[in-house]
Amino acid sequence: MAGLTHSALRQIFSRFGGVGLLSTEMLWAKRLPTENSRISPYLISTVLEKPLSYQLLVSSDREIAPAMDALHRLHADAIDLNMGCPHWSVGKSGCGFALMEQPENARRIVTEARKHTPLPLTAKIRLGVELDEEALRGFCTMLEDEGVDMLSVHARLKKESFARRPRWEWIARIKQWVGIPVVANGGIFTVQDARDCLGMCGADGLMLGRGAVIRPWLFAEIAREIYGCDIVGPVVFLPALYSTFIDLINELYRPERRLGRLKEFTYYFAGNYQFGHQLSSGIQGSRSVEEARERAAVFFENNGSPQSCANAATGTKLN
Numbered sequence: 001m002a003g004l005t006h007s008a009l010r011q012i013f014s015r016f017g018g019v020g021l022l023s024t025e026m027l028w029a030k031r032l033p034t035e036n037s038r039i040s041p042y043l044i045s046t047v048l049e050k051p052l053s054y055q056l057l058v059s060s061d062r063e064i065a066p067a068m069d070a071l072h073r074l075h076a077d078a079i080d081l082n083m084g085c086p087h088w089s090v091g092k093s094g095c096g097f098a099l100m101e102q103p104e105n106a107r108r109i110v111t112e113a114r115k116h117t118p119l120p121l122t123a124k125i126r127l128g129v130e131l132d133e134e135a136l137r138g139f140c141t142m143l144e145d146e147g148v149d150m151l152s153v154h155a156r157l158k159k160e161s162f163a164r165r166p167r168w169e170w171i172a173r174i175k176q177w178v179g180i181p182v183v184a185n186g187g188i189f190t191v192q193d194a195r196d197c198l199g200m201c202g203a204d205g206l207m208l209g210r211g212a213v214i215r216p217w218l219f220a221e222i223a224r225e226i227y228g229c230d231i232v233g234p235v236v237f238l239p240a241l242y243s244t245f246i247d248l249i250n251e252l253y254r255p256e257r258r259l260g261r262l263k264e265f266t267y268y269f270a271g272n273y274q275f276g277h278q279l280s281s282g283i284q285g286s287r288s289v290e291e292a293r294e295r296a297a298v299f300f301e302n303n304g305s306p307q308s309c310a311n312a313a314t315g316t317k318l319n
């Protein structure tokens, strides 16, 4: 997720456990070959973040070879093609959801990508501009025929807001059309949501977005409670988790790249607190990471551990 699933947050996910595959945020294929992976916050990663899939924003098959060569040099574990982002800034470049609107271009891109990498090749899609079963089926089977190994489906239409209930039942249809694994995405914030989603669509896996940013231990809970993984139940102490995030961004990124990422993260993390808007607005108004840290400390002092965390099962503590 743009501005969010960089190395710092991915390391936190990994420490809690339960993640089958991590992902970078969407990366412009055109910029990848010249990006410096030692200092770019888009590309910095550590051995803790494994396996790691890199997500590409592509508009033309000509961008594929140089971008994939760069990802091979970075030791990517998988490559994902973003075909779902409806944001205008992405669409005007012919990337993201624009590829679902230009299926022939999408096909050329996938064919080229398949030729260029032996790595697992995946695609992330939405349901379409409108509910059109034939068009969606044609698009999904085209992706499979051209060599995509796995499909992640954000079960909303192009213009549907995040507030709308995702249409998980459409993922069940997609599963009937293709033989490759289908991963469900959209609206999973709790273990119960995960259960409901799987019950409705029978997906082969779950992709967490905002829910994981708010509760980075959600993967561990789902892996343990639904998939029966042998993972120690996470004990979460939110101030320590927040402090770990700040330590990691300080350690990983150059000073001018830190505060923006802290603000992005806080916007979601604050959702753990009843009065989280106070934390969020305090951090949005901070002029430095240290000022943000101090403001957060005052907030934590006045807002004890919220119920959601007090309920977490016993086990190791993230500190």
Ligand SMILES: Cc1cc2nc3c(=O)[nH]c(=O)nc-3n(C[C@H](O)[C@H](O)[C@H](O)COP(=O)(O)O)c2cc1C
Residues within 6 Å of the ligand: 001, 002, 003, 004, 024, 025, 026, 055, 082, 084, 085, 124, 154, 162, 185, 186, 187, 188, 207, 208, 209, 210, 211
């Ligand atoms: C701030 C933000 C950034 C996002 N960035 C990306 C991205 O880089 N790549 C992508 O495939 N989806 C991106 N998404 C979409 C999410 O991956 C996900 O499909 C969507 O939020 C629905 O899932 P959720 O309800 O679990 O959040 C982003 C969403 C948000 C809110």
